[in-house]
Amino acid sequence: MLNLLGDFIGELRAAGIPVSMSEHVDSARAMEAIDLSDRSLVKNSLAATLVKDGDHMPVFNTAFEVFFANRSLASVEEMLNAEDEDSDEMTREGAAGASGPGQSRGEGGGASSSMSAQELADLLFRALRDGNREALRQAANEAVTRYAGMEPGRPVGGTYYLYRTLRNLELDKLEERLSQVSLAPGESEDVLVQRLARDEARARVEMLKAEIEREIRERLVDDRGAQALAKSVRKPLPEDLDVMHANRDEMAQLERALRPLSRKLAVRLARRRRRRHRGPIDLRHTVRRSLSTGGVPIDLRFKPPRPAKPEIIVIADISGSVASFARFTLHLVHAISSQFSKVRSFVFVDGLDEVSRLFEGVDDPSEAVARINAEADVIAFDGHSDYGRAFLTFHERFADQITKRSTILILGDARNNYHQAHAEVIADLKYRARAVYWLNPEPTSYWDSGDSIVSQYAPYCDKVIECRTLRQLEAFVGELA
Amino acid sequence: MSALDPREELAQRLGLLHLPPLRFDSPRDVRERLAQHDYLSDDSIASVTFLADRLAKPILVEGPAGTGKTALAKAVADSIGARLIRLQCYEGLDESKALYEWNYRKQLLRIQAGRPEGSAEEWSHLEEDIFAEEFLLTRPLLEAITATDPVVLLIDEVDRVELETEALLLEILSEYQVSIPELGTVKAQQIPMVFLTSNNTRELSEALKRRCLYLYVGYPDVERERDIILSRVPGISTALAEQIAQVVRSLRMLDLKKAPSVSETLDWARTLVVLGREEIGEADATATLHILLKYQSDIERATKELLGRSKPVA
């Protein structure tokens, strides 16, 4: 173990944030240049030197809160220099020694018994109503002692304790009570005023949640040490989230990340194309043109730079579990549609429908994607994915439009609900098309388990690709253009 | 430890005669002096600005449109009594617009006025003459490093330039000197504070990011936005400013195509002041929502969610 800063940077890297050597050096220099007892300055200085992407901030924040939980740093040496002791040991000692308000924690358990559930609820309410940080801290401390039931050494994550605490606090009631106080009697009629009061109450309850989370985290750090804890609370970066298994919060992160991601991809590809906009000189054409200038080749003609733009055909399963994966892919492909000669999109469950028209003339693909669910006609029977039937339908109606310029992109988990595969359709499409790719959002280890029939289609695809994150998706789509 | 001071090290490398004075005492000092110039910062803006001064490093400021990235550089310049030199980036910006250019017109005039008879000697005199500083048009980058009065350099919307131009910027920001073939090397007279802003439309190069401190400026929280309104909109009451900031926060929580920016908040606040409002009701909001939201679909959504029939609270 080298030092606290080194360990912290190790954790950032483990979480996927790229930190270079020179950034490591910069952060150390920053620590030498600032007042280390100013915690917020320490935090912001580390962020400014180590994190160069706004989307990575939440991951940085979590790691910082764990590594620098209730520590006040006495000196640069403490932060930068080697310790002989085991670093977990060091962190624990540091935490116990340095904590100010945390000191009361030991007695917190005893003291709380004197407070009834009702008293605690009132304390919470007043702290939130008055926006009193100190009281809120105290109340959070009480709440955790009382409800979290934390046991030393128990290897559960913080969310378990958070859940247990929150469940007992009846936050809905608290929020309701808070939103009532700010409403003067006459005002409560106005819809907008009511809405504002409610949003304000919600924001305050969020403050409470954050405070409780902090309290639990600090106790866990005391118990297990920063490094061990950091590992168990580590969250992936948005671009590394598993699209199939994202919870609501993560799904919101994904949605937010998608738009800038696809915009950047579009800009990057457009620039790449522009830079290569000239191919080699087309001699014949140049000579032909030179006839009009007395044989002097003034107007040079160039061959097209690369093979003509491909035509993309997307065929996407949009049933329950894979729906969001399909949405993201459609969004991304359409965001860069200028890189293709044409993009046609088909969606299916057990019936199949073309949705290309939804994307026509809209600037923002997310608008079109949002309309798919309401407007596409994809249920023919029972609403369970039937790949075989969907492929048959596609073949019947569109096979003759597939040419050597078409690249076919099939999206789905190939979970066919034990219906017939009709892999021969894919075989025929491959014969007609330039290439057939299958993107599967499930991890490879799940393929062919249960009703997944990936390997029945795989022989007729140019490639079957595991595609679980935005990072993988972007890389693949970028390669297509 | 002073041997490690990054400012000293840089000054030595550049052969500066004296270290630039430290411009800020503490993050708090940053905050207070920016506030005196009507810029309301927060902990992270103040900390990073302070750190940039101590480390003599440029700041790369990123964030949504209209959150005060450009205004930050202006306010910093004002608060340290420096001149702001701004390089506005656009696609196609090149050396001749960013760094320097020879003034051909003036050179031509000089040649015509001189009319050498044709001897080699005379020609070489003339050449020396017309490639003198007098005929040089300095553009923002060169101007910033050669200035002798205090300056702040703002490279605005750096994500718009091509990769090649980005490399040029990077070179200037690490070498602080420019070599002009006809003139020789021009060295920096000072290490200015440098701000680069980006709207994140393109991935900037790793090298540029490594070179800079990074500051993400998001939307302000309710208190800060209220204070921004109070400082930028004359004649507004605290209660109205607070309510405006709350409405804007609620709007930003909806899933909109384009969330209202701080500039739009300010436009809205000014409108309400002109209308003589002391508080906002449903009706005013409905009538003026288009100032905050630019897309029809966003306006519809906001009308429905914020102003629509209220649902009972759970």
Ligand SMILES: Nc1ncnc2c1ncn2[C@@H]1O[C@H](COP(=O)(O)OP(=O)(O)OP(=O)(O)O)[C@@H](O)[C@H]1O
């Ligand atoms: N923190 C602040 N304090 C005072 N005024 C602010 C602040 N933030 C933004 N403003 C106001 O908002 C306006 C817009 O800010 P500015 O032009 O700096 O945004 P920007 O982030 O550079 O936007 P863009 O990305 O569109 O260039 C400014 O004119 C300023 O009046």
Ligand SMILES: [Mg+2]
């Ligand atoms: Mg700007």
